[in-house]
Amino acid sequence: MAEVQLQGLFKNYKGAARPAVQDVSFTVQDGEFMVLLGPSGCGKSTTLRMIAGLESISDGQLVIGGRVVNEVAAKDRDIAMVFQSYALYPHMTVADNLSFGLRRRKIDEAQIAARVKSAASILGLGELLERKPFALSGGQRQRVALGRAIVREPQVFLFDEPLSNLDAALRVATRNELVRLHHRLGATMVYVTHDQVEAMTMGQRICVMNGGQVAQIGRPLDVYKAPADVFVAQFLGNPPMNILAAQLQAAGGEAQALTGDGAVLPLRRWRDRLAGMRAVKLGMRPEELSIESPDTAGPALLRGVVAAVEPLGAETLVNVMLDGNAGEVIARLHRDADAALGQRVSVYVPEAALYLFDAATGKAIEAP
Amino acid sequence: MNALPSAINPASVGLTTRRATELLTGWLRQGGLMAVVVLYTLFAALPFGWIATMSVRTTSEISARHFAWPEQWHWEKFRIAWVDSNFAQYFWNSALVVVSAVAIVTLLGAAAAHCLARYNFRGNRLVYFILFSSIVFPPQIILISLFQVLVEYDLYNSRLGLTLVYVSLQLPMTVYLLESFFARIPQDLFDAAKIDGYSDFEIFWRIVLPVGMPAIATTIILNFIQLWNEFLFAVVLLSDQDKRTLPIGIRAYMGDYFQDIGMIATGMMIAVIPVVILYAFFSEKLIQGMTAGAVK
Numbered sequence: 319m320a321e322v323q324l325q326g327l328f329k330n331y332k333g334a335a336r337p338a339v340q341d342v343s344f345t346v347q348d349g350e351f352m353v354l355l356g357p358s359g360c361g362k363s364t365t366l367r368m369i370a371g372l373e374s375i376s377d378g379q380l381v382i383g384g385r386v387v388n389e390v391a392a393k394d395r396d397i398a399m400v401f402q403s404y405a406l407y408p409h410m411t412v413a414d415n416l417s418f419g420l421r422r423r424k425i426d427e428a429q430i431a432a433r434v435k436s437a438a439s440i441l442g443l444g445e446l447l448e449r450k451p452f453a454l455s456g457g458q459r460q461r462v463a464l465g466r467a468i469v470r471e472p473q474v475f476l477f478d479e480p481l482s483n484l485d486a487a488l489r490v491a492t493r494n495e496l497v498r499l500h501h502r503l504g505a506t507m508v509y510v511t512h513d514q515v516e517a518m519t520m521g522q523r524i525c526v527m528n529g530g531q532v533a534q535i536g537r538p539l540d541v542y543k544a545p546a547d548v549f550v551a552q553f554l555g556n557p558p559m560n561i562l563a564a565q566l567q568a569a570g571g572e573a574q575a576l577t578g579d580g581a582v583l584p585l586r587r588w589r590d591r592l593a594g595m596r597a598v599k600l601g602m603r604p605e606e607l608s609i610e611s612p613d614t615a616g617p618a619l620l621r622g623v624v625a626a627v628e629p630l631g632a633e634t635l636v637n638v639m640l641d642g643n644a645g646e647v648i649a650r651l652h653r654d655a656d657a658a659l660g661q662r663v664s665v666y667v668p669e670a671a672l673y674l675f676d677a678a679t680g681k682a683i684e685a686p
Numbered sequence: 687m688n689a690l691p692s693a694i695n696p697a698s699v700g701l702t703t704r705r706a707t708e709l710l711t712g713w714l715r716q717g718g719l720m721a722v723v724v725l726y727t728l729f730a731a732l733p734f735g736w737i738a739t740m741s742v743r744t745t746s747e748i749s750a751r752h753f754a755w756p757e758q759w760h761w762e763k764f765r766i767a768w769v770d771s772n773f774a775q776y777f778w779n780s781a782l783v784v785v786s787a788v789a790i791v792t793l794l795g796a797a798a799a800h801c802l803a804r805y806n807f808r809g810n811r812l813v814y815f816i817l818f819s820s821i822v823f824p825p826q827i828i829l830i831s832l833f834q835v836l837v838e839y840d841l842y843n844s845r846l847g848l849t850l851v852y853v854s855l856q857l858p859m860t861v862y863l864l865e866s867f868f869a870r871i872p873q874d875l876f877d878a879a880k881i882d883g884y885s886d887f888e889i890f891w892r893i894v895l896p897v898g899m900p901a902i903a904t905t906i907i908l909n910f911i912q913l914w915n916e917f918l919f920a921v922v923l924l925s926d927q928d929k930r931t932l933p934i935g936i937r938a939y940m941g942d943y944f945q946d947i948g949m950i951a952t953g954m955m956i957a958v959i960p961v962v963i964l965y966a967f968f969s970e971k972l973i974q975g976m977t978a979g980a981v982k
Binding site: 367370371372391392393397398399401402403404405407408409418419422423466470 | 872874875877878879880881882883884888893896897899
């Protein structure tokens, strides 16, 4: 087991306008499950491949287990990687796939057999050992790919979107299996995904990446509750956080946000933090909103027309087009919520549920 | 008056006629397909069968009646060809030259194809283009210069020389075929093997070759058949009788005024046997290679 330290990592590709990975620094603690989360092209896979040694490091330092490994070949970094495509050797049986890496390391046959057997029993592969990959289902292939990493007993496990080729039900099951596996092995794991649900449920910490840079690092709920910027706020959460442009005004010494539809929302929590600012972005999670219908008067309410109603069973999503082209907000309500297409409604946002972001930079403005 | 039996209602009549039409068209379609296959098989197999029967008939018998079934099976003609007409030597020469050429072409071609498919080096596409463009030219245009080169390097009239020429003739097509197949092997496989601790060469040997086997088998068969039947370069580049390959050996039965059709047929049957065996052995792989794509 080992700690993985990334210190100002850069990846420049020849001919690219900007680095694919830009000044990425974080430390994965010994035994920690760290998730790299972000949209495609955000540099998360490149970062993982740099940790694996499959991509060269343009600048910065990578330390695994106290050793700088920038120039160390992938095979000597004592890592194992699970690929999105599983990357099983198609011409070998499951048993050979599992032992291929061990054979190269000149581990004696008895030891190999023992490790393969133990991995096979952890993952329920016992019956499949003599089969070839083409004769396995997607889930089974996935488990073989996992097994290939486990038998190596590496210091660090790397996962590159290993669940994205599985169907929905299997994905949930495998997610739980991976968490149990991490618990059982206590190994350091770095897991790349674009799926926020995977990140929230599996990661002890998540590192949200955007445009080749780290946007925020923290425990999943902390990041969810206090996103560092608009990107993180919208990337985590489904449906994403509603963002509205608003003007600031002062009334009686207190700041207020004036939205395009004419609502006036008090911003008492921020006190003097907003001094000198004229415009902000307002954020609100869909689950914090409530809808009052018919249209109720009152300044602290957003107003608009219901543009879509999506009953999901447990809950209903209501899409409200705000007056004055102020944008639209999605509210996540109880399934019995009373909302009909075309109905005029008021949307109530408790002040405690408001997020503020700088209008220009998108950075969060924290309440003191 | 009750002429129409009540059991038959018009709807069911419609249904049965429709089903009958379906059956008929289905049968016709299948029959048509079958007819095409049978015709093509006859087209390909009849000349072969004709040569096969001629191989056990004497030339005078053949001259008398061209298409007759052998009245007497002259198996001794095979012995005559093999022993008296030196076919044993020709066969050995052919086998030596072709097997070594195919082996070299396969290994070199696969290695080159792997390089071109997997490594981004300066001039990668240029090398590929030059190789590919050499497929376009007819090989005859290099014959004279090649003759000069072989004489220069003391390789004229040697089996080694012919082997090298065969390698150079077949290499471009082999690289071209294998490159397109190897390029479709997912990069993840290489990355996984790299992490598993294998060097570039070991990855080529233990991953690329086995995974690419269907394509490699295809090139082996195509190259083998092509070279086994090759006549032009062999006749120009070899002069000694004891270095001749089978196609030239067969040519020896053709004089200026007389062609020993019967012995030519016998020689051809001897020559064709290895090809049939090789094809039987590799044909499944060949089909796999031609319908490839399922690397995952």
